[in-house]
Amino acid sequence: MTYTNNPEKAFSRPSRAPPNPRLLFSPAPMENGKGMLSSMPNLLRLLVATCLLIASAACSDGAREEPGASESMKIGLLLDFSDAPETSADRKRAFDLAIRHVNEAGGVLGRPVEAVEADATRDPELGVDAARRLVESEGVHAIVGPNASAVALPVAEMVAGPAGVPIISPSATSPRLTAAADDGYFFRTALSDTAQGPVLARVTAERGFDNVGLVYVDDPYGQGLAGSFEESWDGQVRSVPVDRGQTAHLADLQVSAGGGAQALVVITFEQQALAIVQEALQEGIYTQFVFSDASKRLSLVREIGGDRLGDMYGTAGAPAPANDATAAWDAAFAAAYGGPPQVTYVKETYDATIALALAAQAAGSLDGAAIRDQLRSIASPPGETISGTPDGIAEALRLLADGRQIDYQGVANSLDWDSTGDLLQGYIGTWRFTRDEWIQDLETILFQN
Secondary structure (H helix, E strand, O other): EEEOOOOOOOOOOOOOOOOOOOOOOOOOEEEEEEEHHHOOOOHHHHHHHHHHHHHHHHHHHHHOOOOOOOOOOEEEEEEOOOOOOHHHHHHHHHHHHHHHHHHOOOOOEEEEEEEEEEEOOOHHHHHHHHHHHHHHHHOOEEEOOOOHHHHHHHHHHHHHHHHHEEEEEEOOOOHHHOOOOOOOEEEOOOOOOOHHHHHHHHHHHHHHOOOOEEEEEEOOHHHHHHHHHHHHOOOOOEEEEEEEOOOOOHHHHHHHOOOOOEEEEOOOOHHHHHHHHHHHHHOOOOOOOOEHEEEEEEHHHHHHHHHHHHHOEEEEEOOOOOOOOOOHHHHHHHHHHOOOHHHHHOOHHHHHHHHHHHHHHHHHOOHHHHHHHHHHEOOOOOEEEEOOOOHHHHHHHHHHHHOEEEEEEEEEEEEEEOOOOOOOOEEEEEEEEOOOEEEEEEEEEEEEE
């Protein structure tokens, strides 16, 4: 890799009534004023009639329409609306914008795309249940989400693979997802944390620290990013896992600081990060912090204050610094919602939604395997380069309907997926909290696998 600056449960889908059988055989010619059957003995007549019925049914079954020929595509949005409302709201806006752009261009297979939402929460069991409802009750053909790796992993293995429904997560970054047993149905538009970990270690060292404490949420996301950080860190570190629902952290903070740590690296979600930082400050254990992507939230600096968190740095997955679609997409988002996105992985959510729609159009079908098998082809050469703008999406749908190839260049990243559904390249950004309680993006670093 290189860096350069710049369970097994049967699934049942909602039944879709097949077309009415059609009569594919014409009556036998007349002989001497009688039909062929009327001149046969009763038993032989019965056998011939039975054979004709079986043949007719077989031919009629073979002539059925492809899935999706007479129905609208349904895309599910599976985000953590309960525990991360600020984050999920902005990502939902990008999802809605993508659906709008597709439908304004005529939809998929000539019909408007329908959106269905579900709350993934951060609980893996509840997330799996929500995904199953989207598939079994709502009949979605594809899913955007989940947010969190801890939910994405079981959803990939227990829903996407067994049900044959393609899923693209815009923000699940755990390295464990690379090896998920999902039968090839799980993709993501965010880089694995094998890319973020080294950048987080570099930023920490550049802040002048060589001895740090590290607290991380004890789930696939936290474990993966903490491990990636530790592999790249040359200084001293004391790492302490914390449970997802844990509210008191004094003992863990004391352990992490026990080796003379100069700063605390925080790898957990916004509410838990808030509790950890507040407790560390109140107890006088830490005054310096470095943050991962899950803590890149305005709510964190505004709750604690810019006087305490101003000039504290962090890392996060980032969209490309600029491409042909950037200005037009930013303007479309601002026109729809009154301003730019405020959180991470918003453009990645848009790209995930567009990719699923274009793959269905390319497949000429809403069959899950057919959509999955087109995801790589619609976003890689050869084919006409397509940008993530309303005009670009309309052109892509038209070209695919004509049987031509496209190369969709995402708003966030180019969507060149490897055989596991991981991106071959993308960007990691560095950022800092400001004293006037904003977030300033600093550097964008290209990762290539």
